[in-house]
Amino acid sequence: MKISILITILLSTLLAGCGGAKDNNNAAAGKGGEITIGSKNFTENVLLAHMMADLIEDKTDISVKRQVNLGGSNVAWTALENNEIQLYPDYTGTIVANYYQEKTGTSEESLAKTKELVKKDGLxxxxxxxxxxxxxxxVTRKTAETYKLKTFSDLAKVSSDMVLGVEFEFLDREDGYPGIKKLYGMNFKQSKGMDHGIMYRAIEDGExxxxxxxxxxxxxxxxDLxxxxxxxxxxxxxxxxxxxxxxxxxxxxxxxxxxxQLKGLISEEEMQGLNAEVDVDALKEQDVAHDFLIKKGLIKD
Incomplete structure (x- = not known):
């Protein structure tokens, strides 16, 4: 009798240990699975990536990895195609014109074409x-007043006297400088590629x-541009x-x-304000994104 009780206790202990190990492994792997969210290398895109990550963490038991500030558009897109990330925020015009080199149209037309194009690539x-x-x-206010600039066509007439300072990828994208050059006939004295954050310092310093x-x-x-x-x-x-x-x-x-749940949630003015909280007030992107979702009632503090 005593021997059978002892065996029962030992078996129970063993089974409990195995179950505990299994539970620990599930916890480590994330019982709900795992997803990696990426972003491009500018404030707005990082903010949007954190919003999506916070929502998923709040509403599911999926484990979320955040790989923000990956680089420019092509870097983030390639990471998605290669399954290095599974989700990130992008823009209809960028997808249609830059990745697929097709014409866009109105917002509604561009959205429909975006959905159609990415579907073919398993996205x-x-x-x-x-x-x-x-x-x-x-341009600076002084430049606008000096050259009486109001439109791109006005700028094209005096572009040969000016230096263009833009993001690196803008110099090569068809929906960037090459396309503007063709349509408006802009030919700048010099064109410089630089990081997004440096562009504004460069124009303010007269570079x-x-x-x-x-x-x-x-x-x-x-x-004051x-x-x-x-x-x-x-x-x-x-x-x-x-x-x-x-x-x-x-x-x-x-x-x-x-x-x-983020559909139609953010206006241009709101997005500009969120960007300002990071770029001007020096708050952290993740904190700004989290507070915005709380404000909109999508997650709890």
Whole structure:
């Protein structure tokens, strides 16, 4: 009798130990699976990546890895294609014009074409966040007044006297300088590629005369720059939204509904304000993104 009781105790202990080890392994791996979210190397994209990561962490038991500041558009896109990341925020105009070299159209047309194009490559573009972060060109107020600049066409007439300072990829993208050059006949005295954060210091210090900018960029107000009118409507719409691997969506179908909670949530003005909290007020991207989701009632503190 005593021997049988002892055997029972030993077996129970062994089984409990095995179960405990299994539970620990599940906890380490993330019982709900794992996903890696990336971003490009500028404030806005990092903010959006953190928003998506926070939502997924709050609404699921999926383990989320964050690989933000990967680099420019092509770096992030390649990482997604190679499954190094499974999700990141991108822009309809960038996807259609830059990755697939096709014509865009209106916001609605560009969104439809984006969804169609990425589907062929095993990707999905979900619902847009609500703002259009279109490219533009900007000059200092003094430059605008000196040369009487209001439009891109005005700039083209005096571009040979000016230095262009833009992001590295803008120099090569068809929806960047090469395309503007063809449409408007702009030929700058010199064109310089640089990191996004340096562009504004360069134009303020007089090292450059013209820079590319985003409609939602806080630095436009900080440096009192004048946005020139794209009078021939060269730049396509850049509606931001999540782009995700279809196999990831098939594995975690709940992600579509969760990420679509961000649909139409962020206006241009709100995005500019969020960017300013990081670039001007020196707050951390992750904190700003988290607080925004709390403010909108999507997650709890």
């Amino acid at each position: 999905a573009f979900l619902e847009p966040f609500g703002f259009n972060n279109t490219y533009t060109l900007a 450059t005369d013209v820079t590319n900018a985003y409609a939602t960029d806080a630095q436009i107000k900080v440096h 004048v946005i020139l009118q794209d009078d021939k409507q060269f730049f396509p719409p850049y509606d931001a939204g999540p782009v995700i691997r279809q196999e990831t969506l098939d594995k975690y179908p709940e992600l579509e509904g969760i990420l679509n």
